[in-house]
Amino acid sequence: MLNISPHQSIFSQVGKRFSAGKAVPTPSKVTVCISLYNYQEYITNTLDSVRQQTQPALDLIVVEDRSSDNSLAVARDWIIHYAERFNTVHLVQHEQNQGLSAARNTAISLSKTPNIFILDADNLLYPRCIQRCLVALEADPQASVAYPIVEKFGEETGLMGNVVWTRDRFKHRNCIDAMSLIRKPALVAVDGYSVLNAVGKLGWEDYQLWCKFIDRDFYGIPVPEILARYRTHKTSMLNSISNQRDNIEKLHQEMMQHHPWLELPIEAQLTA
Numbered sequence: 001m002l003n004i005s006p007h008q009s010i011f012s013q014v015g016k017r018f019s020a021g022k023a024v025p026t027p028s029k030v031t032v033c034i035s036l037y038n039y040q041e042y043i044t045n046t047l048d049s050v051r052q053q054t055q056p057a058l059d060l061i062v063v064e065d066r067s068s069d070n071s072l073a074v075a076r077d078w079i080i081h082y083a084e085r086f087n088t089v090h091l092v093q094h095e096q097n098q099g100l101s102a103a104r105n106t107a108i109s110l111s112k113t114p115n116i117f118i119l120d121a122d123n124l125l126y127p128r129c130i131q132r133c134l135v136a137l138e139a140d141p142q143a144s145v146a147y148p149i150v151e152k153f154g155e156e157t158g159l160m161g162n163v164v165w166t167r168d169r170f171k172h173r174n175c176i177d178a179m180s181l182i183r184k185p186a187l188v189a190v191d192g193y194s195v196l197n198a199v200g201k202l203g204w205e206d207y208q209l210w211c212k213f214i215d216r217d218f219y220g221i222p223v224p225e226i227l228a229r230y231r232t233h234k235t236s237m238l239n240s241i242s243n244q245r246d247n248i249e250k251l252h253q254e255m256m257q258h259h260p261w262l263e264l265p266i267e268a269q270l271t272a
Contacts, residue, residue, distance in 0.1 A: 002192045004109040005102045006095040007063070010076055013083045014090075028087045030115045030130055030181065031059040033107035035100055040071045042122040042231070047078050049124040051085050055131040059088040061107040062121075066097040071121070088112065101193035101205045108187055116187060118178045122231045125179070129227035133181035136223045144186035144213060145220030148227035150177045156232040165220040171263045174207035176220065179228045186218050196254050204251055211259040 032050050036043055050060060062079065064072045072093060079091050090110055094103065108116055115137065117130055129148060137146040150160040163175045190212040193205045213219070252264035 002105050002109045002188055003102070005098045005106050007092040007106060008095065009090065009092050010064070010072065011079050011083070011089070011091040013086075014088050025087050026057040028057045028059045028113050030055060030057075030117055030134060031061055031088075031107075031111035031113045032117045032119055032130070033104060033111065034060070034062045034119050034121055035065060035103035035107065036062055036067065036071050036075055036121040037065040037097070037100075037103070038067045038069050038071060039121040040067070040069045040074045043071060043075050044078055046119065046121050046124060047075070047082070049126075050119070051082055052127050053125065053130050054127050055134060058086050058130070059111065059113055060086045061090045061092070061110050063103040063107045064091065064093040065099070065103045066094055099195065101195050104205070105192040108184065108192055111184065114184055116182050116184050118180060118182065120178065122233075123179060124229040124231070126227050126229070128225075129179075130181065132225060132227055133223050136221055137181055137183070140221050142219075143221045144183050144218040145176075145180050146223055147176050147180040147220050148223045148225060150179055150228045150230045151226050152230050152232050154232040155234065159226070160230060161222065162224070164222060167214050167261065170207075170210060170214060171261065173264075174204070174210065176206070176210060177228070177230055178206040179230070180220065186213065186216075189218075190216060196251060204255070208255065208258070211255070211262065214261075215259065 034046065062075050064075060076091055079089055083089050104118060115134065119125065133146040133148060137143060147161050149162045152158045152160065160177050163169055169175050194208050196204055196208060252266065256262045256264055
């Protein structure tokens, strides 16, 4: 069961408004779920990349996790201006900062569509991203995830996600980013995103989710196109928390307790 954190609605439009004589909007198959925390300088570009999707019918949910900057006001102004682009749109704010997993779970819980696209507030989508992922996922009714190739930009460059989903691929590291289209029933079946005690509210949520999927024999299918952009910068969560050397060993140990089939390096191997 997904936990939904206490929150308040900042803006909500349920069901696109339409004028007399115009066709009723096509129901959405996808909700884009964005977790937002202290990214006032990036959130507008991220939301613009969602607005520009070629997939015509979309829902949007943004969960603001008690930022200390102006993220809420920036997101609110954008959403009010572009609300008509979406069938349904919600902007909510947690009553207290809860972390990335909780923010994503709140968004997923509020969604009403069969599929969820996870997007962090500093990343970007190319216009065909959601449409191409949806075509791929609907072509394989047994698959739980469709994931594109993701290009890194900013302080690092490179590609992620250009792999085939197998258990062996995940034994030593995560190889698929959160920017993926996921069936909501699969997320509900594994209780959504988890918190790892090693780093509290921050760290390896994506890897843990994919490992939970593998434990349930859920699988993903690759979409062999570069369709999303992952921003690399020193303030990103992975750089600031998860990849600090003091935390890596604890994360490895905890992950292997939850998923004994993992083969993550131990302390001796980390220092070799």
